[in-house]
Structures are given as C-alpha cells and as structure tokens.
Amino acid sequence: MTDPLPVGATIGILGGGQLGRMLSVAASRLGIRTHIFEPGENPPAADVAHQVTTASYDNDAALTAFGQSVDVITYEFENIPTRALDLLESLAPIHPGRQALATSQDRLTEKTFLQGLGLQTAPFADIASMADLTVAMDSVGTPGILKTRRMGYDGKGQARIMVPEDGPQAFADMAGAPAILEGFINFSHEVSVIGARSVDGAVACYDPGENVHEAGILRTTTVPARLTPSQRTDAVLIAARILNALDYVGVMGVELFVTPAGLIVNEIAPRVHNSGHWTQNGCSICQFEQHIRAVAGWPLGDGQRHSDVVMENLIGDDMDRVPELAKTDAAIHLYGKEEVKAGRKMGHVNRVVKPAS
Amino acid sequence: MTDPLPVGATIGILGGGQLGRMLSVAASRLGIRTHIFEPGENPPAADVAHQVTTASYDNDAALTAFGQSVDVITYEFENIPTRALDLLESLAPIHPGRQALATSQDRLTEKTFLQGLGLQTAPFADIASMADLTVAMDSVGTPGILKTRRMGYDGKGQARIMVPEDGPQAFADMAGAPAILEGFINFSHEVSVIGARSVDGAVACYDPGENVHEAGILRTTTVPARLTPSQRTDAVLIAARILNALDYVGVMGVELFVTPAGLIVNEIAPRVHNSGHWTQNGCSICQFEQHIRAVAGWPLGDGQRHSDVVMENLIGDDMDRVPELAKTDAAIHLYGKEEVKAGRKMGHVNRVVKPAS
Numbered sequence: 001m002t003d004p005l006p007v008g009a010t011i012g013i014l015g016g017g018q019l020g021r022m023l024s025v026a027a028s029r030l031g032i033r034t035h036i037f038e039p040g041e042n043p044p045a046a047d048v049a050h051q052v053t054t055a056s057y058d059n060d061a062a063l064t065a066f067g068q069s070v071d072v073i074t075y076e077f078e079n080i081p082t083r084a085l086d087l088l089e090s091l092a093p094i095h096p097g098r099q100a101l102a103t104s105q106d107r108l109t110e111k112t113f114l115q116g117l118g119l120q121t122a123p124f125a126d127i128a129s130m131a132d133l134t135v136a137m138d139s140v141g142t143p144g145i146l147k148t149r150r151m152g153y154d155g156k157g158q159a160r161i162m163v164p165e166d167g168p169q170a171f172a173d174m175a176g177a178p179a180i181l182e183g184f185i186n187f188s189h190e191v192s193v194i195g196a197r198s199v200d201g202a203v204a205c206y207d208p209g210e211n212v213h214e215a216g217i218l219r220t221t222t223v224p225a226r227l228t229p230s231q232r233t234d235a236v237l238i239a240a241r242i243l244n245a246l247d248y249v250g251v252m253g254v255e256l257f258v259t260p261a262g263l264i265v266n267e268i269a270p271r272v273h274n275s276g277h278w279t280q281n282g283c284s285i286c287q288f289e290q291h292i293r294a295v296a297g298w299p300l301g302d303g304q305r306h307s308d309v310v311m312e313n314l315i316g317d318d319m320d321r322v323p324e325l326a327k328t329d330a331a332i333h334l335y336g337k338e339e340v341k342a343g344r345k346m347g348h349v350n351r352v353v354k355p356a357s
Numbered sequence: 358m359t360d361p362l363p364v365g366a367t368i369g370i371l372g373g374g375q376l377g378r379m380l381s382v383a384a385s386r387l388g389i390r391t392h393i394f395e396p397g398e399n400p401p402a403a404d405v406a407h408q409v410t411t412a413s414y415d416n417d418a419a420l421t422a423f424g425q426s427v428d429v430i431t432y433e434f435e436n437i438p439t440r441a442l443d444l445l446e447s448l449a450p451i452h453p454g455r456q457a458l459a460t461s462q463d464r465l466t467e468k469t470f471l472q473g474l475g476l477q478t479a480p481f482a483d484i485a486s487m488a489d490l491t492v493a494m495d496s497v498g499t500p501g502i503l504k505t506r507r508m509g510y511d512g513k514g515q516a517r518i519m520v521p522e523d524g525p526q527a528f529a530d531m532a533g534a535p536a537i538l539e540g541f542i543n544f545s546h547e548v549s550v551i552g553a554r555s556v557d558g559a560v561a562c563y564d565p566g567e568n569v570h571e572a573g574i575l576r577t578t579t580v581p582a583r584l585t586p587s588q589r590t591d592a593v594l595i596a597a598r599i600l601n602a603l604d605y606v607g608v609m610g611v612e613l614f615v616t617p618a619g620l621i622v623n624e625i626a627p628r629v630h631n632s633g634h635w636t637q638n639g640c641s642i643c644q645f646e647q648h649i650r651a652v653a654g655w656p657l658g659d660g661q662r663h664s665d666v667v668m669e670n671l672i673g674d675d676m677d678r679v680p681e682l683a684k685t686d687a688a689i690h691l692y693g694k695e696e697v698k699a700g701r702k703m704g705h706v707n708r709v710v711k712p713a714s
Contacts (some may be wrong), residue, residue, distance in 0.1 A: 007691055029691065030691055031704070048405045285686070307712075329659055330388075332386060334390065337388075
C-alpha cells in the first residue's frame with residue numbers, strides 16, 4: 001500500500017458545496033490542505049480551502065493544472081462528467097474509484113449491481129419508452145416511482161405513478177431521459193449506514209441512523225436508529241459487502257428501508273452523506289475525517305459513537321430559526337450560503353442528547 | 358447591543374498560527390469568513406482562511422486594507438504592537454478590547470490589576486535595576502522567578518533564582534528588559550478556566566481543566582480537574598470577576614494554582630488558550646466557536662461538557678507518534694506545520710475518556 005499523505009499534502013476535491021467545505025475542515029485536522037474545483041462562483045468550500053479553481057468540467061487546461069497540483073482526488077457529488085474523470089485519472093489517483101462512480105451514477109446499473117450481490121432492492125424495470133413503462137406498470141406494479149437513471153438528487157427527476165393512468169404524464173416528466181420504474185416498498189422507516197473502507201481494505205461503519213424526509217429532502221437523522229440487534233448487524237454487513245465488492249476507498253452512504261421481510265437497499269452514495277452529519281458531534285472521528293483518512297491512505301477511525309445525537313437540516317427559511325437555536329446547546333453548522341432559497345440546504349444542527357446508549 | 362454578524366460576514370484575525378487556524382474553522386461553522394493578518398509566510402491558518410494578508414505590523418497600508426475588509430477584529434496572541442492596534446481600532450471594533458490587551462501584555466500591570474480585584478497572586482516586585490532585584494529578593498523572597506514584563510510565552514524570558522547568588526545572572530538574562538520578580542508558590546497542581554463573555558455581558562465558563570507542564574510548555578490538560586466543589590465554584594467566580602472587570606468580549610484563559618490557602622491566579626491570556634483545546638471533543642460548542650460567537654455578537658453557548666477528555670500536546674518529535682495515534686480512537690488535531698522543531702507545538706490529541714462525570 002502507499003504511504004499515508006503527510007502534513008502539507010493536498011487533496012483535490014471536485015465540488016465546492018457544503019460537503020466539500022466540511023471535508024476541507026476535516027483535512028485541516030490532519031494537517032492536509034485542500035484544493036477545490038468548482039464551476040460556480042463563491043462556493044461554500046472556498047471559505048476554508050487552501051486553493052480554489054473556478055472552472056467548468058470541460059476546461060481541460062484548468063483540469064490539468066488542478067490534477068497536477070494535488071496528491072489525490074476525491075469528490076463531493078457523483079455526477080462528474082466521464083471525460084473530466086478520464087483526464088484527471090491520468091494525473092492523480094481518484095478515490096472512491098471509477099467503478100463506484102459508474103455504479104452509483106446510474107440507478108439501473110446500481111440496482112443491477114446490488115441484486116448481483118444478493119441484496120434486496122425495490123422491484124424495478126428499465127424504461128426507455130412509453131411501451132416499456134406500460135409493460136413495467138404491470139410487472140413491477142403500481143404505485144411506483146419513475147426516476148431518471150442519472151442526475152437525480154433530493155427528489156428531483158422523479159414522478160409518482162399512483163395508478164396506471166398517471167403513466168403518460170410521468171413519462172413526459174422525464175423529458176426523454178432514460179429512466180427506471182421502481183415499485184413502492186412497504187417500509188416502516190428508513191435508516192442509513194455510513195461505511196468507510198481504507199486503501200488496505202479495512203472497513204469501519206458508524207451506527208445506523210434513522211432518517212426522516214420531507215418533500216424528498218432529508219429532515220432529521222436520529223442515532224441510534226430503531227433496529228433490532230440482528231437488523232443492526234445486517235445493516236452493517238450489507239454496507240461492508242457493497243464496499244468490498246467495489247474495492248471502495250472512502251466513505252459511502254447506504255440508505256436502507258426497514259421492512260418485515262428484512263432490509264432493502266434504497267440507494268448508495270459514493271461520498272460523505274447528509275445522514276452522517278451527526279458524527280461531527282457524536283464521534284471523535286466524524287465521517288468527513290473518516291473519508292479524508294481513507295483517501296489519504298491513513299488508518300480509519302473505528303467509528304465509535306460517544307453520544308446519541310439528533311441531526312436536523314436547516315432548509316431554506318429554517319435559517320430564520322438560527323438566532324433561537326444559537327441560544328440552545330445545539331451544535332450549529334452553517335454552510336456560508338448568503339442566498340436563502342426554498343428547499344436549499346443552508347446548514348444543520350446536531351443535538352447531543354445523552355451518552356451513547 | 359449590535360446585531361450578530363450574519364452569514365458571509367468576515368472576522369479579521371491578527372496572527373496566523375494554530376489558534377487562528379482553529380478559530381477560522383470554528384467561524385466557518387457559523388457561516389462566517391476569516392481574513393488572517395500575519396507577517397510570516399505560509400501560516401497554519403492560511404489553509405482554512407478565506408483571505409490572508411502577509412505583511413508586518415508596521416505596514417500601515419496593509420493594516421488599513423485589512424481593517425477595511427473586515428467586520429470585526431480579534432487576535433490569537435496578545436503581543437500586538439500598540440501602533441497597529443491604534444490604526445486598526447479606527448477601522449473596525451477589536452475584541453477583546455484594548456484594556457484586556459494592555460493588562461495582559463505586561464505582567465506588572467496584570468498582577469496589579471488582579472490584586473486590585475481582591476484576587477490572590479504570587480508575591481511580586483517591579484524590577485527595573487539590579488538594586489531593585491536585591492531589595493526584592495529579600496522582600497518577595499527566594500526561590501523566585503525573574504520574568505520580563507512583556508513578550509514572554511512558553512517559559513521564554515524567564516530565569517529562576519533559587520538563592521540570592523543567582524540574582525546577577527538572572528538579571529543579566531533579562532538583557533535590560535523591564536522585569537518582575539515573582540515568589541515561588543507552593544501549589545499542589547495547576548488548573549485553568551476557559552471563560553467567555555458576550556457583547557451583552559453574559560458570562561459562560563467551561564469546567565476547569567488540570568494542566569501538566571514540561572519544560573515550561575503545556576503537556577496535558579485533563580478534564581475534570583481535581584478540585585473540591587467549592588474550589589470549582591471559586592475558580593469559575595474568579596474568571597467571571599476578571600471578565601466583568603475588563604468589560605471583556607471573547608474567550609479568556611485563566612491559569613490558577615491550587616494551594617491550601619486557596620486558588621492563586623497565575624496568569625490570564627486574552628484569547629483562546631491551549632488548555633481549552635479539550636473542548637473541541639468534550640463539548641458541543643468548543644472554545645474556538647465560543648470566542649467567535651462572542652466577538653461576532655452571537656449568544657454564547659453554555660459551555661456544557663458531554664464527555665471527560667484528556668488533551669495532550671504534540672510537541673516537536675511527538676509527530677513521530679502520529680501514525681500510531683491514528684490507529685487509536687484519539688481525535689487528532691494537526692496544525693499543518695511541515696517543519697518539526699524541538700519545543701514547537703505541532704498538534705494535539707483529545708482522548709474522549711467517558712461520559713461527563
């Protein structure tokens with residue numbers, strides 16, 4: 001295995017949003033600098049990064065200079081253009097690797113991969129045409145959700161199909177993008193496992209958190225999640241199986257539905273994950289540092305939780321609550337976004353509830 | 358009172374060392390940017406700051422541009438030239454204020470101030486000449502320590518006087534700098550209180566930590582400190598009295614000797630303090646964020662501790678231990694200093710021992 005990155009080394013991060021911002025902060029704790037690559041102006045991560053490149057993903061000169069300036073490359077979002085990755089990969093290692101990206105960039109590939117590992121997923125079908133959808137509404141069943149295969153997040157690129165008559169409108173909503181139909185799952189609640197794998201193949205997982213969504217956006221994560229001991233073990237084993245199958249390096253978020261028939265994998269994200277933000281105040285080594293440790297070739301922390309935590313996202317006008325939240329013992333984490341928009345993640349708060357149960 | 362600084366505001370920090378670095382990180386959690394002013398090249402804080410000015414404290418143009426670019430100014434060390442402060446104060450508020458700086462910059466002023474509050478200090482005498490020292494070795498007594506009135510830190514600018522015959526050499530060691538003679542205190546251990554005061558006068562203190570020094574440099578801080586309940590109350594009341602007397606805004610470190618005759622104030626530092634680093638992993642709101650909250654006009658956190666912590670400094674070659682420390686559950690905090698020097702603070706580790714006792 002390669003030597004761990006030393007003090008003064010630089011990790012390149014593709015994407016300058018809040019995840020890149022918190023990755024930068026975590027890197028600083030290990031004496032490692034970050035260089036952010038981000039097309040948008042004034043990205044949140046720029047406030048705490050050593051260097052920032054503002055350029056688009058088709059700017060080969062900027063990508064080359066970026067790739068040459070860093071020791072290793074990681075990313076905060078999975079929808080990175082393949083051509084940019086090809087160029088960057090010739091200049092520095094990319095962690096997590098291309099297989100993880102290719103798998104998670106496409107819902108069809110992802111679900112096929114998960115089933116190939118013997119894991120349960122929602123029933124699904126590939127939808128390239130209205131004819132495909134007509135067949136699939138019968139085989140997969142309704143109600144279901146039509147989702148674009150690529151580029152979906154926070155509920156975007158999705159249309160519900162409650163009855164077959166909803167099919168044509170849902171198909172039109174996809175605007176010609178390749179899609180899949182997913183059957184509804186009858187689940188009691190959703191949990192997620194934040195898992196990590198190091199360069200030398202060690203795996204560490206945080207305790208599963210329980211997620212509540214509103215309007216397709218994560219609202220709260222509560223740790224510990226309501227799980228039986230065997231469900232908790234299952235959740236961690238599922239995450240470990242996925243990490244190992246992808247020869248993964250870094251942190252991954254694995255969302256699971258809890259059902260009477262066992263745990264069903266909803267989706268995987270090859271990066272630090274909103275549902276792991278609680279680790280910042282519940283663990284000595286948070287998910288952001290764990291990810292930096294993995295991509296930097298450091299040993300992983302064991303992920304032990306010292307406290308029970310409730311994480312709540314601050315979305316849009318939730319920012320109006322910050323003055324009151326500041327009077328409480330909640331740990332506030334704002335992302336430095338000056339413009340408040342409806343549905344925009346502006347920050348989160350972690351409430352340390354009590355010592356780990 | 359003024360409005361709290363909003364998202365996107367900028368705090369100017371004088372000094373770009375590890376304290377400025379960790380202040381920058383804490384500011385980012387509140388959505389606030391930092392601008393570092395530092396004469397040295399490649400300061401540790403530059404890795405995580407939005408902006409850095411590299412200039413000396415007699416560069417009026419650079420100071421002016423810096424002062425005009427920020428909403429409020431704070432600092433990570435107390436020995437800032439008065440002329441620079443005069444200029445900066447005309448451009449933006451400075452917290453903690455000039456009275457706190459003037460008091461703590463000079464050991465004679467500080468001890469006189471503390472005694473004026475009715476607090477116990479070591480016996481001391483003003484030493485401007487060898488004749489003064491001869492008299493003082495009799496009145497204050499020996500053994501004692503001769504210390505320069507200004508610019509001392511980590512045991513520098515100090516000379517021990519075990520017997521009166523050591524006087525002349527100790528006086529020569531001061532190289533003509535104004536000094537004070539401090540009598541030795543017979544103390545069982547040293548503790549420190551990290552206190553904070555907000556713009557509107559609210560005070561919050563963390564639980565006292567117990568400090569162990571080696572060669573004049575802090576080695577470990579353990580929380581909670583060995584104190585009786587009444588000593589603990591005393592310690593916090595002493596800190597609060599000092600904060601209020603100085604109309605202080607920000608975090609202050611107050612070092613106290615524990616003696617059979619009560620708590621004796623060793624010294625105060627008008628800034629975040631090495632003995633408060635444990636708060637990063639023992640509290641939801643650490644001393645760095647507490648300081649940023651105070652100078653930014655935010656409400657203070659209440660300083661509640663969720664865990665018992667042992668903080669250990671990594672000094673010089675202690676960096677060789679990092680690979681082994683990385684395999685444990687210790688929270689590692691490195692400062693990004695590439696050059697290891699004997700006696701140089703390179704980082705620290707916080708070990709969360711157990712839930713708060």
